[in-house]
Amino acid sequence: MKALLRVRSRFAALALAGLCFATAAHAAFAGIGDSTSEFLAVGPGGLKIEGKGTGVSVAEAGGNLTVTAAVNGLKTGMSLRDDHLKKAINADKHPNATLTVARSQLQVPADGQSATATTKGKFTLNGVTKELDFDYKVSRTGSDYHVQGKTQFDLTQFALEQPCYLGVCVDKTIKVKVAFKVRDN
Numbered sequence: 723m724k725a726l727l728r729v730r731s732r733f734a735a736l737a738l739a740g741l742c743f744a745t746a747a748h749a750a751f752a753g754i755g756d757s758t759s760e761f762l763a764v765g766p767g768g769l770k771i772e773g774k775g776t777g778v779s780v781a782e783a784g785g786n787l788t789v790t791a792a793v794n795g796l797k798t799g800m801s802l803r804d805d806h807l808k809k810a811i812n813a814d815k816h817p818n819a820t821l822t823v824a825r826s827q828l829q830v831p832a833d834g835q836s837a838t839a840t841t842k843g844k845f846t847l848n849g850v851t852k853e854l855d856f857d858y859k860v861s862r863t864g865s866d867y868h869v870q871g872k873t874q875f876d877l878t879q880f881a882l883e884q885p886c887y888l889g890v891c892v893d894k895t896i897k898v899k900v901a902f903k904v905r906d907n
Contacts, residue, residue, distance in 0.1 A: 750782035750907060751825070751867070757902035759791045763885065765892040773798045773807065778902045788822045789871075791900060793847070810885050812848050819847045821856065821871075829860065836861040845873075847880040865906045872899045 757778035763771040777792035794813035798804055808814070823843035831837040838859045845854035856873035874897045878884060884894050 751780060751787055751904040755903040758900065759796075760899045761796070762897040763892040765890060769890065769892065771798055771803065771892060778900055780902055780904050782825060785825055786822050787825050787828065788820055789900065789902070790818050790820045792817060793819050806885070806887060811882060816847070816849050819845070821845050821854070828858075830867075831860060831862045833862055833864060845875065847875075848882055850880040852879055867904045867906070868901075869904065870899070870901045872897070874898065 757776060757780075759775040759778050761773045763773075765771070773796045775791060775793070775796045777795050779790045781788055781790075793811055794808060794817040796804070796807060796813075798807060821843045823841060827841045827843075829837035829839050836859060838857070840855060840857045842853055842855055844851050852875075854873055854875055856871055858869060858871040860870075861868045874895055876894045877896055878894050885892050
């Protein structure tokens with residue numbers, strides 16, 4: 723009887739070890755290296771307001787990949803416009819914009835390969851979350867993934883007013899691009 727219990731105990735230990743290994747084999751993506759975010763707002767007469775930011779972070783939890791961009795650090799090249807931008811998007815109350823997507827919806831290329839696709843995620847800006855289509859390209863080098871994504875959205879759908887200054891208004895549609903690198907740890 724003791725021999726049978728030892729065999730069962732060893733089998734249970736081996737099964738548990740195998741389960742732990744299988745869980746570790748599917749590690750989570752984590753952001754590494756440089757990242758950028760950019761936006762473009764256009765208006766009448768060829769008006770273009772371009773902004774850039776840094777501080778894009780990426781984390782995976784619960785089967786979802788979340789990309790977070792600090793909106794309170796966006797720069798347009800003009801300090802007065804930066805102040806107006808931060809006030810217009812409520813950056814003091816909502817300093818980040820996030821895009822959350824299920825990892826299962828993303829194409830993950832083999833080493834040395836690339837993938838380009840369109841999918842949906844949950845985009846949060848100004849404390850409002852909406853489903854949003856986005857395009858992305860991902861290139862893989864070993865366990866590193868170089869990602870570029872782009873989308874556009876209507877500001878007014880996120881409880882924000884159409885930006886105007888001295889009677890000149892930009893379009894409600896804002897174009898956004900991000901670039902970052904993640905590692906499958």
